[in-house]
Amino acid sequence: MKKLVVEPITRLEGHGKITVFLDDKGNVEDAFLQVVEFMGYEKFLQGMPMEEVPRTASTICGVCRAVHFTASLKAADQIFSAEPPPAAKKIRELLLLAHHIEDHTEVLYALGLPDFICGPTAPPQERNLMGVAKKLGKEIVKDILKKRFSAARIVEILGGKPVHPAAAVPGGWAKRVTEEEKEEIERLSDDLIELGKVSVELFKEVVLKNPEYSKLLKEESFNVVTNYMGTVDENKKVTYYDGTQVVVSPEGKEIIRFTGKEYLNVLAEKTLPWSYAKFPYLKEVGWKGLKDGKDTSLCSVGPLGRLNVSEGYSTPLAQKAYEEMVEFFGGKPIYNVFAYHWARAIEVLNQAELIKEILKSPEFTDENVVTPPRKVTGEGIGIIEAPRGTLIHHYWTDEEGLVTDANLIVPTTINNGSIQVSVKKAAKYFIKNGEVDEGTLNLIEMAHRPYDLCLACATHVYPGHYPTNVVIYKGGKKVKELRNY
Incomplete structure (x- = not known):
């Protein structure tokens, strides 16, 4: 048996590798994406005052900072029994939407679509943002980056900092939005509407109008047939900050609703000895292994997950784009892994439209942005939709509000099983009779990029569930060894 290793895998957040096993004829017998780094923020947060957790949790990742900030802040509201005023909720939601746009466009233009714009087997030095600029034109890419910066600027205005937000207050927000700030955000939001339109049209131009790429979208070998999870509002439309979590079966039938x-009744987590990321699955179905299909227990989240569990979007331009996408695939659920990119582009447009709607609300600049804490309840759960999918932060505290335990279930972790299926299917599709070159290996990597992997976020293995022995040192001396259970 021959082994191929792609290490490090590229154009993602974090560190991992793909291992492919070939049989004696040079065909794929198995393939895995292994997460080889370890972060452990669930342990770091223990002993911390809960009011400080959002600012600290945001540092899990420099890319995903606003989503961990928001989810942990929602949990803090419950722990201090403080329901935020309407203005604070609007501010939080707008910050989250701007962050989504910033993240989605990074994936589209720098991480995912270079494979399509530059060519999947182009040399690595050309298959990047600079290569995209060369293909599309420098002025077009400069304009896209300028409009993307508008989303980053909104995060800075509302959060106080451009990278890790600092405005967390349990029960609200640290400051109100002034009329001058609102006017600036309104100007910036015009850029975001145009960015959304460009992103949807560019995907159609680059991928759908290319017969080779369009064929990939219809190719069953790239269908990953799983359950899907996302958050919807009362009209079954996609929502991001508040809503009800819904799971649909591989056939598209709603099977679970939860908040x-x-x-805890929906998801269980499996550990395997070759990865620092766990493998969530549907508790009711039970662990069925890393297999897709009708009876799978795996669940997929993210832009395609949200699209599959919903009836589309609450805004007109995004809804029209959604209907075009569903028509292209002949209905839902949509299983093709590359469809994540299309759904991601549509979400940029949806989120820009939602920002416009929030700005019309008179509550947005209201002076009342904080509800004082009433008591420490000792437990809080914050669930939101991150760009990569459903994000869960669960905390327990003592009577002083100091964290005693934490459980973070992040989208890349939930998608972990689906990612394994995607990589294996891609390897089987592209590797035949042992014929492998650098271009082939990138074609296999293309199967993980639609999930927008964040491996730093995904490696918060719970104590007692470490896949390998981990030794913790303090001051150069071993203080603890966490053994495989």
Whole structure:
């Protein structure tokens, strides 16, 4: 048996590798994406005052900072029994939407679409943002980056910092939005609407109008047939900050609805000895292994997950784009892994439209942005939709509000099983009779990029569930060894 290793895998956040096993004829017998780094923020947060957790949790990742900030802040509201005023909720939601746009466009233009714009087997030095600029034109890419910066600027205005937000207050927000700030955000939001339109049209131009790429979208070998999870509003439309979490079966039938602590009845987590990231699965179905299909227990989240569980989007331009996408695939659920990129582009447009709607609300600049804490309840759960999918932060505290335990279930972790299926299917599709070159290996990597992997976020293995022995040192001396259970 021959082994191929792609290490490090590229154009993602974090560190991992793909290992492919070939049989004696040079065909793929198995393939895995292994997460080889370890972060452990669930342990770092223990002993911390809960009011400080959002600012600290945001540092899990420099890319995903606003989503961990928001989810942990929602949990803090519950722990201090403080329901945020309407203005604070609007501010939080707008910050989250701007962050989504910033993240989605990074994936589209720098991480995912270079494979399509530059060519999947182009030399690595050309298959990047600079290569995209060469293909599309420098002025077009400069304009896209300028409009993307508008989203980053909104995060800075509302959060106080451009990278890790600093405005967390349990029960609200640290400051109101002034009329001058609102006017600036309104100007910036015009850029975001145009960015959304460009992103949707560019995907159609680059991928759908290319017969080779369009064929990939219809190729069953790239269908990953799983359950899907996302968050919807009362009209079954995609929502990001608040809503109800829904799971649909591989056939598209709704099977579970949950909110808050009910997630414990829905998801269980499996550890395997070759990865630092766990493998969530549907508790009711039971662990069925890394297999897709009708009876799978795996669940997929993210832009395609949200699209599959919903009836589309609450805004007109995004809804029209959604209907075009569903028509292209002949209905839902949509299983093709590359469809994540299309759904991602549509979400940029949806989120820009939602920002416009929030700005019309008179509550947005209201002076009342904080509800004082009433008591320490000792437990809080924050669930939101991150760009990569459903994100769950669950905390327990003592009577002083100091964290005693934490459980973070992040989208890349939930998608972990689906990612394994995607990589294996891609390897089987592209490797025949042992014929492998650098271009072939990138074609296999293309199967993980639609999930927008964040491996730093995904490696918060719970104590007692470490896949390998981990030794913790303090001051150069070993203080603890966490053994494989």
